[in-house]
Amino acid sequence: ARESGADIQVVTLPVAAIPRARVMNDTRGVLKAIVDNKTQRILGASLLCVDSHEMINIVKMVMDAGLPYSILRDQIFTHPSMSESLNDLFSLVK
Numbered sequence: 001a002r003e004s005g006a007d008i009q010v011v012t013l014p015v016a017a018i019p020r021a022r023v024m025n026d027t028r029g030v031l032k033a034i035v036d037n038k039t040q041r042i043l044g045a046s047l048l049c050v051d052s053h054e055m056i057n058i059v060k061m062v063m064d065a066g067l068p069y070s071i072l073r074d075q076i077f078t079h080p081s082m083s084e085s086l087n088d089l090f091s092l093v094k
Contacts, residue, residue, distance in 0.1 A: 001044070006036055007036065007037040009094065010032065010034050011033050011035065011089060011092035011093055012030055012031070012092075013092065014030055015028060017088065018084075019084075020085070029047075030046075031048070031049065031085060031086075032045065033090065035069045039068075041066060042072075049085075051082040054082070055082055055083055055086065058072070058086065069090045070090070072089075073086075074087075075087065
């Protein structure tokens with residue numbers, strides 16, 4: 001994305017900061033997302049954590065629909081869940 005000249009942000013959240021990961025006693029990994037500052041769209045994501053196979057479907061749906069990252073930042077998720085970490089990850093976008 002940077003090589004194409006896009007104005008992007010890369011945000012990163014350690015899995016150790018996620019309440020559900022601590023409850024499951026598996027805090028290994030990191031969540032990372034790339035957001036286009038101009039369009040506010042998610043360009044990509046890497047989710048290296050327990051239950052990432054479920055979370056990536058949510059991110060992909062927002063990407064496919066062309067929606068802004070704020071949809072995931074502001075979404076209400078159950079607590080504690082791994083999906084609620086998407087609130088925290090996308091709250092890091094400035």
